[in-house]
């Protein structure tokens with residue numbers, strides 16, 4: 001008897017374009033959400049967009065509440081949960097970068113409330129995903145969380161954000177190349193469930209972004225449009241897989257480890273990009289496609305070296321040799337690469 005089942009949870013409304021922040025109410029009212037909206041944001045995104053979303057709900061006769069969180073942690077998730085309960089929130093809107101959106105989707109999941117994603121930066125592919133990524137001690141969890149019912153991505157806001165946030169989003173997408181290789185490897189060697197559709201979509205998203213590199217330029221709002229569509233597509237791949245694997249392999253473990261070693265290091269997307277150059281080398285050796293990954297990153301202006309990340313060479317090696325410990329996710333790092341192998345991968349690829 002055939003007993004397989006799958007749940008693919010996707011947003012109902014994905015609204016992308018110039019000035020669409022002003023259509024947040026329309027995007028939400030179609031969802032039949034009831035009660036008080038709670039706008040969850042971090043400090044800069046609150047100034048840039050969160051306060052505008054609150055004002056919009058006030059003008060429309062809702063009774064919105066707001067909370068500004070400072071960091072991505074389980075404590076922050078708990079604070080949002082408690083605040084939402086006290087304020088009797090009916091649904092949550094996460095306004096900001098990856099951290100604010102992750103916190104909101106995890107709090108919404110715990111509360112059993114609807115969640116709307118309002119990215120203020122095209123910096124990460126968690127905009128649409130039903131996953132939350134949060135550090136805890138020596139580890140980093142990738143947990144199932146409430147996927148957004150709607151996404152409101154205003155390209156005017158995204159284009160005005162610092163350019164490095166957009167190049168970080170591009171690098172998060174380019175890293176899908178190696179993430180999918182790790183996903184396939186784990187399927188072959190450890191028999192983890194593998195979705196052909198999710199793997200193909202994640203890889204195709206990276207290819208399409210790289211093919212559009214010439215149109216991704218600072219100051220062009222069209223760049224935000226191209227990048228956010230790729231981020232949405234990559235998030236959908238994670239939703240199809242029911243796991244972050246199509247967009248998160250060894251290069252992400254490396255970045256998560258860097259976050260532990262250098263808490264205020266570089267942007268998530270930039271770190272995974274540099275990680276991807278090295279893990280592609282580990283997959284295929286000197287004749288592999290690590291140059292293609294590096295050149296794709298370089299074409300959109302993302303860092304390709306430790307110095308470009310502002311992180312010293314020793315820390316890069318430490319992160320690469322210990323990244324496999326971050327979580328139980330089989331990748332090309334296996335049960336750890338030796339220091340010699342890490343130095344070779346990092347130096348041949350020019351990362352150090």
Ligand SMILES: NC(=O)C1=CN([C@@H]2O[C@H](COP(=O)(O)OP(=O)(O)OC[C@H]3O[C@@H](n4cnc5c(N)ncnc54)[C@H](O)[C@@H]3O)[C@@H](O)[C@H]2O)C=CC1
Pocket residue numbers: 042043044045048072096097098099100102120121123124125126127129130131132133134157158160161162165168172238244267268269
């Ligand atoms: N759940 C998922 O599937 C995924 C989660 N992530 C997570 O997302 C996080 C990375 O996201 P990021 O956005 O890079 O980090 P972030 O949320 O810390 O944002 C980076 C910085 O950009 C600022 N910022 C955001 N919008 C701005 C604007 N319009 N103008 C000026 N500054 C602005 C923020 O205040 C912050 O200082 C990581 O924690 C990562 O693990 C990343 C990818 C997927």
Ligand SMILES: O=C(CO)COP(=O)(O)O
Pocket residue numbers: 125126131132133134140141142143172244245247248252
């Ligand atoms: O960053 C991600 C995809 O780009 C997902 O990260 P996690 O694997 O930590 O959930």
Ligand SMILES: [Zn+2]
Pocket residue numbers: 124125172247248252268272
């Ligand atoms: Zn990522």
